[in-house]
Amino acid sequence: MRNLKVTMAFRGTNYHGYQRQNNALTVQEVVEDAVSKILNTKTTIYGCSRTDTGVHAEKFCFSFKTENQIPIRNFIRGINGYLPKDISVLDCEEMPEDFHARFSCVGKTYLYRIHNSESKDPFSTDMALHYRRPIDIELMKKAAEFFVGTHDFGSFCADCSKKLDTIRTIYQFQIEINENDIKILVKGNGFLYNMVRILVGTLLDINEGRIKLSDLESIMNARDRRLAGRTALPHGLYLHEVYYDSI
Amino acid sequence: MRNLKVTMAFRGTNYHGYQRQNNALTVQEVVEDAVSKILNTKTTIYGCSRTDTGVHAEKFCFSFKTENQIPIRNFIRGINGYLPKDISVLDCEEMPEDFHARFSCVGKTYLYRIHNSESKDPFSTDMALHYRRPIDIELMKKAAEFFVGTHDFGSFCADCSKKLDTIRTIYQFQIEINENDIKILVKGNGFLYNMVRILVGTLLDINEGRIKLSDLESIMNARDRRLAGRTALPHGLYLHEVYYDSI
Numbered sequence: 001m002r003n004l005k006v007t008m009a010f011r012g013t014n015y016h017g018y019q020r021q022n023n024a025l026t027v028q029e030v031v032e033d034a035v036s037k038i039l040n041t042k043t044t045i046y047g048c049s050r051t052d053t054g055v056h057a058e059k060f061c062f063s064f065k066t067e068n069q070i071p072i073r074n075f076i077r078g079i080n081g082y083l084p085k086d087i088s089v090l091d092c093e094e095m096p097e098d099f100h101a102r103f104s105c106v107g108k109t110y111l112y113r114i115h116n117s118e119s120k121d122p123f124s125t126d127m128a129l130h131y132r133r134p135i136d137i138e139l140m141k142k143a144a145e146f147f148v149g150t151h152d153f154g155s156f157c158a159d160c161s162k163k164l165d166t167i168r169t170i171y172q173f174q175i176e177i178n179e180n181d182i183k184i185l186v187k188g189n190g191f192l193y194n195m196v197r198i199l200v201g202t203l204l205d206i207n208e209g210r211i212k213l214s215d216l217e218s219i220m221n222a223r224d225r226r227l228a229g230r231t232a233l234p235h236g237l238y239l240h241e242v243y244y245d246s247i
Numbered sequence: 248m249r250n251l252k253v254t255m256a257f258r259g260t261n262y263h264g265y266q267r268q269n270n271a272l273t274v275q276e277v278v279e280d281a282v283s284k285i286l287n288t289k290t291t292i293y294g295c296s297r298t299d300t301g302v303h304a305e306k307f308c309f310s311f312k313t314e315n316q317i318p319i320r321n322f323i324r325g326i327n328g329y330l331p332k333d334i335s336v337l338d339c340e341e342m343p344e345d346f347h348a349r350f351s352c353v354g355k356t357y358l359y360r361i362h363n364s365e366s367k368d369p370f371s372t373d374m375a376l377h378y379r380r381p382i383d384i385e386l387m388k389k390a391a392e393f394f395v396g397t398h399d400f401g402s403f404c405a406d407c408s409k410k411l412d413t414i415r416t417i418y419q420f421q422i423e424i425n426e427n428d429i430k431i432l433v434k435g436n437g438f439l440y441n442m443v444r445i446l447v448g449t450l451l452d453i454n455e456g457r458i459k460l461s462d463l464e465s466i467m468n469a470r471d472r473r474l475a476g477r478t479a480l481p482h483g484l485y486l487h488e489v490y491y492d493s494i
Contacts, residue, residue, distance in 0.1 A: 080367065088369050
């Protein structure tokens with residue numbers, strides 16, 4: 001039995017997230033149908049994570065098992081022929097039997113894109129948050145720095161039960177600015193539900209003076225979602241990279 | 248009478264070019280309607296150039312005259328409220344009476360974007376040419392260098408009559424590569440119909456060995472469109488910058 005790992009990019013605008021749902025179009029459904037056509041047999045794929053409606057992925061991994069001996073190159077070409085223009089398979093490789101796109105994952109990097117200007121950008125509609133207010137980059141960088149390390153992110157999680165293990169490690173929380181375009185990169189060993197969007201929303205609330213830098217510690221300690229900032233809109237978020245062997 | 252110069256960006260995918268046409272949606276029509284609404288009177292705008300169907304603009308200028316004393320800032324905010332998400336006004340300024348977006352223009356830079364990879368990029372659909380073959384950047388740079396300077400571009404013009412003055416000056420013809428993304432920037436004092444697309448198509452034909460570098464001189468001298476390369480697809484092309492006072 002072959003165990004294949006596939007890396008794909010998708011623009012999430014037209015999908016109700018990655019994970020298959022009844023009565024709503026999802027990336028998994030579209031990709032699973034394409035894989036099943038290529039392999040001539042109904043096939044289940046396992047994604048590295050869920051994603052919210054409108055969230056994008058630059059490198060999303062999924063894995064599946066098959067007896068089919070199709071060469072890798074033909075698989076990539078073939079499946080791309082079946083996929084719509086907003087989903088693209090970038091790579092495919094043979095993995096050991098015990099590999100699983102979700103359970104073997106040791107970390108991820110998310111990207112959040114902001115277009116910071118008075119006027120909207122017609123080229124990043126649905127692909128970056130349009131944010132009109134001036135951004136104090138140094139202030140946002142200080143706030144980002146606070147989150148680096150191993151912390152209890154219970155306040156930065158949507159619908160988290162108090163019993164859930166909400167301790168995660170953030171390795172990097174970088175903010176890059178290029179004219180009007182801001183890229184926020186968050187690299188960690190795992191992320192809670194909506195965690196990146198709440199972290200970015202908190203940075204924006206700090207930028208706007210609604211939350212003070214000096215309050216971050218007590219917000220973190222409270223493990224209370226209501227104290228953290230807003231949830232930034234989904235269309236600025238990208239799954240940027242998924243790590244397996246090492247981070 | 249005020250004379251206003253407006254800079255806007257538009258994504259050309261959904262328009263039959265800039266210039267107003269009967270029976271086809273154009274950028275001019277949509278923008279003119281928005282300007283007329285803001286100013287409460289039917290107003291004609293003058294664009295810096297025509298653009299083909301599907302071609303984009305990062306900075307397109309138009310000008311118009313008005314008696315209306317609306318403050319610049321209110322005009323920008325107001326018109327952006329009327330414009331669809333694929334057109335955005337970036338700036339507006341008062342100009343001397345004799346300024347005209349087309350006739351005062353002394354040069355332009357066009358950008359052509361290529362996504363060079365086996366798999367398509369879901370984030371640049373309709374915004375870059377997807378080109379699968381390997382690109383020999385050094386060869387393409389040599390070809391680009393050949394076009395810099397003042398030449399007769401009669402072979403690089405669609406529907407050009409032999410009588411037309413087809414002499415133009417290219418100041419810069421730069422090729423930048425960043426992983427799979429190639430940006431071609433062409434700066435000149437003026438451009439013939441389809442000239443940038445034919446120049447880029449010729450570079451691609453050179454890359455594919457259909458045209459030799461050593462043939463460029465005779466192709467140029469012939470003033471014959473049939474000898475130059477193909478016309479690159481419109482959706483990779485952007486009007487990047489328009490110059491008025493100096494280049």
